[in-house]
Amino acid sequence: MLVVVSxxxxxxxxxxxxxxxxxxxxxxxxxxxxTRPPRPGERDGEHYYFVSPDDFERMREHGEFLESALVHGHFYGTHRKFVEATLDRGQDLILDIxxxxxxxxxxxxxxxxxxxxMPPSYDVLCQRLRARGSDDPAxxxxxxxxxxQEVRRFREFHYVVVNDDLDRALQALICIIGAERERWRLTEKALDAIVATFQTGITLLPVEGGYPSYDDTQGN
Structure with a gap:
């Protein structure tokens, strides 16, 4: 399962x-x-892979990114091979893009x-950005x-979580992941395998005596 959070x-x-x-x-x-510089406390390989604009462009030309975009004056990209390898191993993966x-x-x-x-309001978002203390006013x-512009695009997403309370928003995310895992785990192939066990079981029912045989003309 691939999950994208924006x-x-x-x-x-x-x-x-x-x-x-x-x-x-x-x-x-x-x-x-x-390509943006690290903020105080950020470490390469833990928060982001920090690369030069030239290295980023070279990687993009070689098709190494699954997606890339220019955001707030800096480039960001998701590495294609990492995503594909993680999903191939059967692990769920979350992207922060x-x-x-x-x-x-x-x-x-x-x-x-x-x-x-979704932030609860413009004022709250403004306060959070200023509280960081890592960016100048411009x-x-x-x-x-x-x-x-970004908040107007919420309809492009399957779920919207309003981050008005951190604990409540976290529980909402946990519930979404749990529900989506059930949807992904129960693939059509897996469900067909379950259905097939019923057919096998029905054919083994005794025709006379014991359990009644199945008769779908009864509608139940």
Whole structure:
């Protein structure tokens, strides 16, 4: 199962996903590549793979990215081989990408589950961005302008979780993952195998005495 989570910058997505990964088993996180510089406390290979614009462009030309986009003046991309290898191993994978990347991925892999994290209001988002203390006012203003466009695209997603309370939003994400896992695990092939056991069992029922044989003319 592939899960895509998007949100405006400052929407609390990173905090939610960190807690989600600690709560849910067999859920891998795809680390994106980016050309933006690390923020204080961010480590290469843990939060992002930080690469130069030239290296990013070279990787993109070689088709190494499943999706890539220019976001807030920097490039971000999802590595194709990592996604494919993780899904081939039967592990569920979650992607933290912006709405542009989610749109691109929806065209490539429409079966992916898409979740949008909605901030409760413009004012709350503004407060969260300022509380970071890592961006200057011009960058914050640009992120807020972009957020105005991003929140309008919530209808492109299967689920919308309003992050007005962190614990409540986390539980909503856990429930979504659980429900989607049931939908994905019960594939048509698996269900056909279950149905086949009923046919085998019916043919073994005694015709006379014991259990009654099946008669579908009765409608039950």
């Amino acid at each position: 949100a405006p910058s400052g929407g609390g997505k990173s905090t939610l996903l960190r807690r989600l990964l600690a709560e849910v088993d067999n859920l891998r996180y795809s680390i994106s590549y980016t 912006d709405v542009q990347g989610a749109e691109s991925l929806a065209n490539i892999m429409p079966e992916a589950t898409r979740i949008f994290i 960058i914050i203003a640009r992120r807020l302008r972009n957020a105005g």
